[in-house]
Amino acid sequence: MNLWTFRIPTAVTFGEGAIRDLPRIAATLGQRPLLVADRDLVRLPLWARIQEILPGTPVFAEVTPDPTVGSVDALAAVVRDQRHDVAIAVGGGSAMDCAKAAACLAAGDLPSIRAVHSGGAPLGSARVPLIAVPTTAGTGSEVTPFAVLNDPETQRKGPIAGDALYPVHAVVDPKLTYSLPRKVSVVTGLDALSHAIEGYWSRGHQPLCDLLAVEAARLICRHLRQAAKQPDDARARAAMSYAATLAGAAFQLPKNAMVHACSFPLSTRYHLPHGVACAFTLEEAIRFNAPVMGPRMTDFLRGIGLEDAEELIALVRELKQLGGLPCTLREAGIPPEVIPQLARESFHPLMNNNPRPMTESDLVAMYQRLA
Numbered sequence: 001m002n003l004w005t006f007r008i009p010t011a012v013t014f015g016e017g018a019i020r021d022l023p024r025i026a027a028t029l030g031q032r033p034l035l036v037a038d039r040d041l042v043r044l045p046l047w048a049r050i051q052e053i054l055p056g057t058p059v060f061a062e063v064t065p066d067p068t069v070g071s072v073d074a075l076a077a078v079v080r081d082q083r084h085d086v087a088i089a090v091g092g093g094s095a096m097d098c099a100k101a102a103a104c105l106a107a108g109d110l111p112s113i114r115a116v117h118s119g120g121a122p123l124g125s126a127r128v129p130l131i132a133v134p135t136t137a138g139t140g141s142e143v144t145p146f147a148v149l150n151d152p153e154t155q156r157k158g159p160i161a162g163d164a165l166y167p168v169h170a171v172v173d174p175k176l177t178y179s180l181p182r183k184v185s186v187v188t189g190l191d192a193l194s195h196a197i198e199g200y201w202s203r204g205h206q207p208l209c210d211l212l213a214v215e216a217a218r219l220i221c222r223h224l225r226q227a228a229k230q231p232d233d234a235r236a237r238a239a240m241s242y243a244a245t246l247a248g249a250a251f252q253l254p255k256n257a258m259v260h261a262c263s264f265p266l267s268t269r270y271h272l273p274h275g276v277a278c279a280f281t282l283e284e285a286i287r288f289n290a291p292v293m294g295p296r297m298t299d300f301l302r303g304i305g306l307e308d309a310e311e312l313i314a315l316v317r318e319l320k321q322l323g324g325l326p327c328t329l330r331e332a333g334i335p336p337e338v339i340p341q342l343a344r345e346s347f348h349p350l351m352n353n354n355p356r357p358m359t360e361s362d363l364v365a366m367y368q369r370l371a
């Protein structure tokens with residue numbers, strides 16, 4: 001067994017009704033809270049519940065899906081100017097990532113998060129304390145040291161990383177996910193499944209993360225279908241929220257691999273939402289990597305209650321169909337002529353974590369099969 005260090009510095013409060021604890025948790029961290037959400041979320045009934053719990057708390061609701069460096073800079077300016085001393089991010093990965101990055105930017109000296117995202121500047125350790133309240137069961141951002149940002153100027157989407165990005169506290173209340181439409185439930189659930197699988201097969205895998213990954217994948221394989229079909233099924237929703245947080249904890253140290261590396265150009269150039277982009281190559285990735293995994297893959301599959309890799313591939317395909325996700329480039333609206341470019345741009349450093357080395361011609365062949 002290789003040398004490893006496990007940690008997860010974020011406190012996690014989990015369960016139906018957990019958001020009732022938000023005012024108490026926030027008060028332990030600061031006196032001038034700011035709520036952060038995306039524009040769509042503040043129109044949902046769940047937002048009325050948040051406002052009821054935190055009456056009169058100022059709100060920044062300008063986060064866009066796949067948050068841009070510009071929205072991080074704008075939010076950090078509000079935090080600085082209004083001297084907020086605790087941020088509460090409510091939403092999916094977009095709101096959480098924007099708030100996580102802005103909480104660091106606001107406490108440091110850099111003028112723009114672009115300096116970190118594409119300029120190579122270190123993130124630093126300063127931050128305004130942040131509470132993450134996920135309303136999707138997907139990204140696991142509530143327990144990860146990453147924020148995935150998009151820079152429309154450079155056409156670059158990718159994560160920034162640093163310990164300061166770990167939320168201080170995650171408040172995971174499955175009830176907040178009941179309003180997710182079927183498609184978003186599937187898309188975000190498959191993102192979480194990708195984290196569990198990639199955290200497990202990453203070259204940086206380690207035993208404790210393996211445990212979390214297997215349990216997360218087992219729960220997703222058992223409950224995602226029902227959560228998507230029956231939005232208020234308390235058992236399925238709780239299992240999915242728990243699994244997504246577990247999967248976040250499972251990949252935050254080993255990091256992701258080819259599925260996520262390939263997702264970045266699919267999202268930046270062709271605007272596939274993150275989970276759709278991950279699900280797009282997931283079956284191919286399982287088929288490519290499983291043979292080199294040997295007994296570790298057998299253990300994983302047994303642990304999640306499946307016989308073999310083909311059964312996992314079939315389940316992923318079934319879930320994609322349930323959510324109406326694209327299974328081919330054609331269905332995704334991506335012309336086959338761009339395959340060579342897609343293949344070239346998929347070589348994000350996460351590709352180096354893949355258990356089986358991936359060449360450009362492997363990728364071209366993969367996208368041709370997906371045409």
Ligand SMILES: NC(=O)c1ccc[n+]([C@@H]2O[C@H](COP(=O)([O-])OP(=O)(O)OC[C@H]3O[C@@H](n4cnc5c(N)ncnc54)[C@H](O)[C@@H]3O)[C@@H](O)[C@H]2O)c1
Nearest residue numbers: 040041066092093094135136139141144146148179180274
């Ligand atoms: N930081 C990390 O570790 C990490 C990991 C994976 C993905 N990500 C990033 O997270 C982002 C994606 O996050 P996401 O998949 O959660 O989607 P999202 O945050 O973009 O939300 C998708 C849509 O769902 C809506 N929504 C959210 N909760 C809802 C609810 N309860 N009911 C109804 N609608 C709801 C939002 O308003 C939005 O319109 C991407 O930018 C991705 O790259 C980050």
Ligand SMILES: [Fe+2]
Nearest residue numbers: 139191195278
């Ligand atoms: Fe992801």
